[in-house]
Amino acid sequence: MNTPVQKGLSYARRMYLPRSIGLGIGFFAVAAALYPSHPPTWVWIAMIAHGYGWPHMAFLLAKRSPQPYVAERRNLIYDSLGGGFWAGAMGISPLPTVTVLSMMAMNNIAAGGLRLFTLGSLAQIAGALVSYKIFLPALFPHVSQLQLFACLPMLVIYPMAIGLVCYQVAVQLSKSKKALEKLSATDSLTGLMNHGAWKDRLTLEFEKCQKLNRQHSVALIDIDHFKTINDTYGHITGDNVLKQLSNALSASLRQTDMAGRYGGDEFCVIFPDTTLAQATEILERLRRTVHDHAHSALPDLKLSLSIGVAAYGAHQTDAAMWLHEADMALYDAKSAGRNRVTPAQPSSDVRAREGAALG
Template sequence: MNTSVRKGLSFARRMHVPRSVGMGIGFFAVAAALYPSHPPIWVWVVMVLHGYGWPHLAYLLAKLSKQPYKAERRNLMYDSLAGGFWAGAMGLSPLASVTALSMMAMNNIAAGGPRLFLLGSVAQVVGGLVAYGIFVPELFPDISQIQIYACLPMLVIYPMAIGLVCYRVAVKLSKSKKALEKLSTTDSLTGLMNHGAWKDLLRVEFSNCQTIKRQNSVALIDIDHFKTINDTYGHIIGDNVLKQLSGALTASLRETDLAGRYGGDEFCVILPDTTLAQANDILERLRRTVHDHAHTALPDLRLSLSIGIAAYGPHLTDAGMWLHEADMALYAAKSTGRNRVNSAPPGMRACGSLAFE
């Protein structure tokens, strides 16, 4: 089923409830206004069929259509035409007519905006003229007490039904928005934050460190000889290694730590409220866990990590400089044998900063 059909069916389902409620309780408003004129029996039959049969027929027509969205918009025009017809048959009884036509106008605006509202208004006028030509009723008859009571459910219950539909749509939109936001900030392979999202958080953490002087550390993690793993075992195994490391990161770090995939085989972590020594202990445990892990399917495959850590310090002028210190510490870990955690000396001066676009 393509997207347009799904959306059309969803639209038809949303309209089914308010149409059923509106037509069902609207029947009483129309009946109370027409009763004094003693209409023929066929009018009562049509009213009953329209009030309690049409909502379900309209949904069925949209459901069976190859273009359910267009079918449902046609149904709304039929609603407007019928609403105008009953208003004309009532002689434009002020309370019942205004109640019914305004509710249908609200439907049209909610479903299709000003254009559908204008089309619906034209349909209402046409329906009203046809009914007036058939019945020639007294125009603007007096409003009886029973008409007031008959219109109260329409004025109270129908807006509640529309409000419920709108609330459900708002909830779905909110969930969809959150899902899209998560997709835009999540690395599809590992489930961790992606490069851009993690850097955005690093800027926030750097600003917090400057403002409230909190301790904070940042780390870059590299899988040793990852290219060799890909070349030897294939990219599928390489992807599994990346997933395993992301799982190990999630299990080893605290809930407050912010892990992401920096790119390729490199990962990144922000460790809030953490000294350099504490960060070193946390990441050393991670390094040992990964190194000691044995793969049952591939006993020859052993992983090791090189990790560089840098603590926030007042000498840092921006988040890029802070990240550059961690990168230099990682470079030192890799150049001195790999499979180790290396910390940037406190207060070290980075000769540059990583591009932080």
């Protein structure tokens, strides 16, 4: 699990590349604008330190902070303050100023939305005012050809760096979304589809059968006397039994078969493009495997399964009716003594038996 500190460090690492590229090539845009005024040596030292030293310092500050995310947001404000300072030193020279400040504004919007953009803009204004008081440059000087060429790398390369970071974030978000979708559809104990996800899948497969005349089968699987297992051996053993059955399902079924935990000790399987006889054969092998399995830690523990299986039929009006036929077959398997696979009866027999039960 990612902690807030790890997430903050990840955020700082993502910002390290665009900051390094932006300040590195931004140095040339500022230098080209200040060069005609022959600034003192300390200004050149400050420009070099800001352009090539500050990105590494900013990352170290975030890395060593107990709250890297907060520290990195603060670093972005410092970036804007520095950009405003150099804009003021240039006398708000149109091309380099717009290039530098707009790139920083884009960075702030990408990193923190409107709020960070607003705070960054205020920091730029503050930096420009301080710088103007120090240098008192001529405002809006003429844009030379040197300045034009010096700004081109910033206009071309920096947006590409921002785009790369945004792409990486989008990829990560896509992976996280897929992981959450899988988690929301997965039973936490067995790793199979949970009840809701499996029922949704059943509806989709039923619609396929209706539209494409496919042959599907569906099964409900119940662990015999599971309550007795829980009462005798405890719920931890009961959970292990459920896990073992889910493993047996995964090993016995085909890749195209879709297994889920229906609830409690009941499991469910969709068999695409599988006749009732084929599904019954697959489930019979599963039943024998579970029944013959010996538990080394609990040699007296014997498991058996009662299974009902039903094929899709044109008489079925919806997925619930299809599943109900499998449920009735499961009821027959239990009534006949358990530990068996029982195919569903023809629909007419099912309706007659239901009527007798209601009567």
